[in-house]
Amino acid sequence: MTLKKHTVLLAPSAIEDIQDGINYYKNIDFLLGKKFLEALKSTFKELKNNPFYQIRYENVRVRTVKKFPYVLHFVVEENSVIIYGVRFSKMKEVKIEIGKK
Numbered sequence: 001m002t003l004k005k006h007t008v009l010l011a012p013s014a015i016e017d018i019q020d021g022i023n024y025y026k027n028i029d030f031l032l033g034k035k036f037l038e039a040l041k042s043t044f045k046e047l048k049n050n051p052f053y054q055i056r057y058e059n060v061r062v063r064t065v066k067k068f069p070y071v072l073h074f075v076v077e078e079n080s081v082i083i084y085g086v087r088f089s090k091m092k093e094v095k096i097e098i099g100k101k
Helices: 012-028 030-049
Strands: 007-010 055-057 060-064 070-077 080-088
Touching (some): 007 012, 012 030, 012 080, 030 070
Parallel strands (some): 007 080
Antiparallel strands (some): 055 060, 070 080
16 A cells, blocks of 8 residues: 655745755855755655655645755645745744735
8 A cells, every 4th residue: 555645835934934944054064955955855755655644733844964964844635735835943932824825
């Protein structure tokens, strides 16, 4: 039996967060920005296969990005994983507004 993979979708707010993170790391070292993007892509791939992490608040789940202090805030709707935020994990408790794609 093969499990169906989920589709990963990025809300505009998540795209902005990702670009901010890439720019931050590129300003330190160009290759670091590239490694951050690769780590994100790896995390997206993991979410395609298994997005059912613990719900942290409302209906939002979180997943850390390996080797970087960032956390993905996402919801699972049917066969889609919708990422609403990619936030620096050292910030105080941050909640993402859901419904603004």
